[in-house]
Amino acid sequence: MTELKDECVKPAKGPILPQAETPSAAGEIPQKEVAMMVKVGHEAIDFEAPAYIEGVGFKNVRLSDYKGKWIVLCFYPGDFTFV
Amino acid sequence: MNVEVLAISTDSRFVHKVWQEEELSKMVPGGVPFPMLSDPGGKIGSVYGVYDEAAGVDIRGRFIIDPDFVIRAMEVLTPEVGRNPEELLRQIKAFQHVRATGEVTPSGWQPGQTTLKPGPDLVGKVWTVWKPK
Numbered sequence: 001m002t003e004l005k006d007e008c009v010k011p012a013k014g015p016i017l018p019q020a021e022t023p024s025a026a027g028e029i030p031q032k033e034v035a036m037m038v039k040v041g042h043e044a045i046d047f048e049a050p051a052y053i054e055g056v057g058f059k060n061v062r063l064s065d066y067k068g069k070w071i072v073l074c075f076y077p078g079d080f081t082f083v
Numbered sequence: 084m085n086v087e088v089l090a091i092s093t094d095s096r097f098v099h100k101v102w103q104e105e106e107l108s109k110m111v112p113g114g115v116p117f118p119m120l121s122d123p124g125g126k127i128g129s130v131y132g133v134y135d136e137a138a139g140v141d142i143r144g145r146f147i148i149d150p151d152f153v154i155r156a157m158e159v160l161t162p163e164v165g166r167n168p169e170e171l172l173r174q175i176k177a178f179q180h181v182r183a184t185g186e187v188t189p190s191g192w193q194p195g196q197t198t199l200k201p202g203p204d205l206v207g208k209v210w211t212v213w214k215p216k
Binding site (some may be wrong): 014017035039041047050053059063064067069070071073074077079083 | 084085086087088089090091092093094095096097098099100101102103106113114115116117118119120121122124126127128129130131132133138140141142143144145146147148149150151152153154155156157162163164165171175178179
């Protein structure tokens with residue numbers, strides 16, 4: 001995991017697709033190909049995202065940093081919303 | 084249960100920090116302990132089938148991933164209805180039990196209840212071992 005300086009904009013890789021790990025590709029998903037790709041019983045799609053972690057601060061996190069553990073990945077519509 | 088939780092929305096990491104400080108820390112002592120990830124543009128949500136392009140947000144979706152990095156379960160809801168953490172916990176316990184024992188868990192299984200051992204001997208005989216109320 002990379003330490004972030006306090007910059008306003010710090011891109012993370014986003015989804016890291018298996019075929020994008022070739023030397024020529026930057027590992028970022030092409031803008032137009034965004035069909036759902038995950039399936040139960042199949043490997044999760046790795047990604048890198050900027051994160052805030054209590055007691056740690058800002059950090060880029062990869063899903064694969066947690067490989068070997070049980071993971072619950074939880075999407076939600078937005079901070080400060082109601083439900 | 085030894086589970087890592089990762090929360091992710093389209094909000095920036097800065098908004099996550101302020102939400103934690105201003106609201107979550109008043110609901111959960113010390114704030115939520117898990118990483119709060121940022122998915123600007125919904126690229127990650129798109130791959131996971133939860134990005135709503137019209138609204139520009141990731142709708143509620145949760146994925147249970149096992150130690151081999153295989154997705155075991157997913158649940159995706161439209162925004163009006165919240166989740167049931169009890170069912171999430173039940174599913175994690177069931178998947179962990181299955182992984183540890185090779186048994187399978189019938190409908191509505193709770194820890195401590197009867198499990199099934201699949202095999203030729205069980206065909207047509209499930210009724211003898213599993214009696215739901």
